[in-house]
Amino acid sequence: MAGYKDTFQNRFLCNQKGWGTIIRTYVRNMMKKLDLNSIKISLIIPTLNAAEYMPGLIDILGRQNRKPDEIIVIDSESEDATVRMAEQAGFRTLKVKRSEFDHGGTRNYAVAMSKGDIVMFLSQDALPSDEHYVENMLRGFENEDVVMISARQLPRKDAKPDEVLVRKFNYPAESFVRSEADIPKLGIKAYFFSDVCSAYRRDFFEDIGGFESPLLTNEDMLMAARALRAGYKIGYCATAQVYHSHNYTFKQQYKRNFDVAVFMETYKDEIKCDGTTGEGIRMVIFIEKKLLKQFKIGAAVHCIFDSAAKFLGNRAGRKWKRKNA
Structure with missing residues (x-):
């Protein structure tokens, strides 16, 4: 290969x-x-x-x-x-x-x-x-x-x-x-x-x-x-x-976004643009508005914790890559 x-x-x-x-x-x-x-x-x-x-x-x-x-x-x-x-x-x-x-x-x-x-x-x-x-x-x-x-x-x-x-x-x-x-x-x-x-x-x-x-x-x-x-x-x-x-668990979301963050930090010189955080926030706002409008309170709460797992995984992945670069 x-x-x-x-x-x-x-x-x-x-x-x-x-x-x-x-x-x-x-x-x-x-x-x-x-x-x-x-x-x-x-x-x-x-x-x-x-x-x-x-x-x-x-x-x-x-x-x-x-x-x-x-x-x-x-x-x-x-x-x-x-x-x-x-x-x-x-x-x-x-x-x-x-x-x-x-x-x-x-x-x-x-x-x-x-x-x-x-x-x-x-x-x-x-x-x-x-x-x-x-x-x-x-x-x-x-x-x-x-x-x-x-x-x-x-x-x-x-x-x-x-x-x-x-x-x-x-x-x-x-x-x-x-x-x-x-x-x-x-x-x-x-x-x-x-x-x-x-x-x-x-x-x-x-x-x-x-x-x-x-x-x-x-x-x-x-x-x-x-x-x-x-x-x-x-x-x-x-x-x-x-x-x-x-339907990822919070742990799986954390791990997945950790890996993506390591990738983004590794190839930041090739993927030059605004960071992923702004796009992520826009997506969360979009989802929360839709769920609350549909009175799906449990799903809206789940989305908040899911988004937190993504954010924490992303931040940890970037820190890890910068430390081990």
């Missing part, structure tokens, strides 16, 4: 040393020639003990109007029937050691082993909402300047009231495209992107150097930042939708 990671990194270093303009011009010219009706699509799903999700994924992916040319499950030593179910469904399976899983490097390995002109990623617990998911994602690439697209995430039926509103705040019903020019206006939101449900032009992915590796979290956000800084555009497709949400 390291060999594939090195290949992507070497390309990125080459671009940084002066060849980038020439290569990007060539890549963009090639991208404009893509025929979205005939290109190959690879769909990559990282898995770990995903047997409970596999039946739903197998069913909806098999009913897509525009089927992927290959579906690759890259598994981290699952102890359940994940791999067997994937193989029975006709998916291609790759395996990595759980101890070597890396959000950036593992995905780089899967891309290197794939053949698609468009590479899509889907989390094991993200379920496309209908048969049009793949074709709707593809339509986003009709804009020839767009090189990466993320889909809309809808709450699952068991989502807590505040989590439902988090999804509404972060994933609007309108599609849009962002460029570097939008960073001053959007701040941290300009880099908002999720590999829970995403798609990339392969030529761009290889040109930019693939994902950073090793990386604990947010490989998608860092890729978005690098794409924008390199002059590319990234898209959000609201018509391509998946059901995906989490």
